Amino acid sequence: MFHAHGYAAHDSHSPLVPFTFERRAPGVNDVVIDILYTGVCHSDLHQAQDDWGGSLYPMVPGHEIIGRVTQVGSGVHKFKVGDLAGVGCMVDSCRHCSACKEDLEVYCEEGPTVTYNGRERVSGQPTFGGYSDIIVVDEHFVVKVSPELDLKAVAPLLCAGITTYSPLRHWKVGPGQKVGVIGLGGLGHMGVKFAKALGATVVMITTSPDKGKDAQRLGADEVLLSTDPAAMKAHGNSFDFLLNTIPVSHDINPYLALLRRDRTMAMVGVLTELDPPPAGINLIMGRKSVAGSAIGGMKETQEMMDFCAEHGIVSEVEMIAIQDINQAYERLVKNDVKYRFVIDMASLKNEVS
Ligand code: NAP
Ligand code: ZN
Ligand code: ZN
Numbered sequence: 630m631f632h633a634h635g636y637a638a639h640d641s642h643s644p645l646v647p648f649t650f651e652r653r654a655p656g657v658n659d660v661v662i663d664i665l666y667t668g669v670c671h672s673d674l675h676q677a678q679d680d681w682g683g684s685l686y687p688m689v690p691g692h693e694i695i696g697r698v699t700q701v702g703s704g705v706h707k708f709k710v711g712d713l714a715g716v717g718c719m720v721d722s723c724r725h726c727s728a729c730k731e732d733l734e735v736y737c738e739e740g741p742t743v744t745y746n747g748r749e750r751v752s753g754q755p756t757f758g759g760y761s762d763i764i765v766v767d768e769h770f771v772v773k774v775s776p777e778l779d780l781k782a783v784a785p786l787l788c789a790g791i792t793t794y795s796p797l798r799h800w801k802v803g804p805g806q807k808v809g810v811i812g813l814g815g816l817g818h819m820g821v822k823f824a825k826a827l828g829a830t831v832v833m834i835t836t837s838p839d840k841g842k843d844a845q846r847l848g849a850d851e852v853l854l855s856t857d858p859a860a861m862k863a864h865g866n867s868f869d870f871l872l873n874t875i876p877v878s879h880d881i882n883p884y885l886a887l888l889r890r891d892r893t894m895a896m897v898g899v900l901t902e903l904d905p906p907p908a909g910i911n912l913i914m915g916r917k918s919v920a921g922s923a924i925g926g927m928k929e930t931q932e933m934m935d936f937c938a939e940h941g942i943v944s945e946v947e948m949i950a951i952q953d954i955n956q957a958y959e960r961l962v963k964n965d966v967k968y969r970f971v972i973d974m975a976s977l978k979n980e981v982s
Pocket of ligand 3: 736
């Protein structure tokens with residue numbers, strides 16, 4: 630067993646506070662990782678404040694984890710001590726269902742074991758995430774990280790990166806297509822970068838006029854202000870694919886009007902019901918689809934990491950100390966981050982020592 634230190638939520642409405650807990654002793658296939666950086670995903674906030682119901686407390690959030698391997702089990706073959714390592718949203722799955730066999734562990738028919746706010750499959754112990762100094766994970770759920778990239782800015786790839794890369798690949802986004810990314814936060818800004826790198830013409834679809842200034846730097850060809858009905862009308866019936874990252878219930882009907890016939894909008898942001906719901910007519914006329922997508926499997930996560938290394942793609946980050954996490958959550962709610970907070974975990978070590 631390892632004594633671990635981190636920050637935890639103890640209920641749905643109190644600030645996160647320092648917390649000490651135990652990590653399991655490494656098994657044969659486990660790697661022990663000293664955490665360097667952890668990204669702050671909007672899902673951390675949703676779960677800490679129990680927006681989706683069923684949250685387990687105390688909860689140590691964090692599923693965008695970059696660290697260095699300090700110990701490996703005897704059966705580990707992918708990693709050695711000193712290697713860089715990344716951990717995302719899952720730490721286990723059943724490994725034998727059809728989804729697991731097809732490298733789609735996130736869609737495990739028995740449910741994947743999530744990095745925090747879940748329970749370990751064998752012991753039933755709660756899982757604790759990356760707002761902490763150390764983590765122990767089966768190597769199957771750990772990805773290799775290129776030392777060439779800025780590690781701080783790599784952390785968000787483990788969730789924001791794969792969650793946007795996977796649907797863009799699944800719906801075969803590429804040259805000659807017009808792709809819209811809706812919501813320019815942690816996920817959305819990665820969606821813009823990936824869609825551009827895949828060769829599409831990319832439109833940032835935002836509620837925030839000031840984010841338009843960043844469009845070119847992020848790789849977008851155009852900006853569409855979704856609060857401007859005339860601009861929305863002008864782009865009507867023109868998109869080949871839409872990636873919707875909006876984190877809260879909203880009206881998707883105006884976005885459906887942007888799609889061409891037979892095209893799809895993939896939802897990755899909102900997990901709760903849509904209000905108002907989509908009108909049937911907006912799907913029927915034009916044979917349009919609304920789909921969903923969850924992170925990505927481990928094989929694809931490694932592919933995405935390698936794609937980023939090859940194309941020099943990282944996240945735009947604002948570094949924070951762990952002691953600033955509650956303020957960061959407040960700013961996230963106010964849509965005041967460009968475009969991902971990342972915790973420098975050295976700040977936690979300073980507190981502990
Ligand atoms: P984020 O950084 O807060 O970004 C969300 C963006 O959505 C905001 O920057 C804003 O962009 C836009 N937005 C916010 N409120 C809005 C509203 N009321 N109406 C219209 N647009 C709004 O969040 P994130 O970390 O990217 O996460 C986005 C969502 O994805 C969260 O709900 C998270 O839980 C979910 N998620 C899902 C998966 C998955 O596997 N499917 C994985 C990770 C996260 P503009 O200012 O540009 O409008
Ligand atoms: Zn996430
Ligand atoms: Zn499975």
